[in-house]
Amino acid sequence: MFNERKVAQMAAYLLKKRGGCMAHLKLMKLLYLADREAMARYGVPISGDRVVSMPHGPVLTMTLNLMDGDVESSPNGWDAWISDKANNELSLNRELSEAELDELSQADIEVLEAVWAKFGKMSRWEIRDYTHTLPEWEDPNGSSNAIPHRKILIAMGRSEEEATYFCAEIEAERALDKLFASI
Helix, strand or coil: CCHHHHHHHHHHHHHHHHHCCEEEEHHHHHHHHHHHHHHHHCCCCCCCCCEEEEECCCEEEEHHHCCCCCCCCCCHHHHHHHHCCCEEEECCCCCCCHHHCCCCCHHHHHHHHHHHHHCCCCHHHHHHHHCCCCCCCCCCCCCCCCCCCHHHHHHHCCHHHHHHHHHHHHHHHHHHHHHCCCC
């Protein structure tokens, strides 16, 4: 399930690691790589967002819409944590303590730390180029193409059986979210 507050806290955590400000492109790639790492470790992404291949690499779709201001933020969601994009950069809205990151589990933070340790020093272009080498990304030729979770799970070393199991779990959670959203 996509959780706007959780993805905002993921972004806030990474922005804080970078001193409070980061290129929009780099932040998106770090968020994608965190979801990818969580799938490798636990079988499910942190954000619950849908993933697509775009010209600059894999993208979390709802997160991109929030970053670009294309959708309205929910109360205590994206806008409560992250500023509007300016000069292709995003920044924290305010000082932040880790205790405020109540949507993130210790496992989520460990994933974010691992991703930051591996990719945090890369420039936006280096990390973009890196994501173009990932087996799940395919050049959409100026458009976008969905990246199924199965493809990511298999790229991360999960067996066909594990991928089937975790994809069923992800879809069941989405179905429950849809049901509760209609109530």
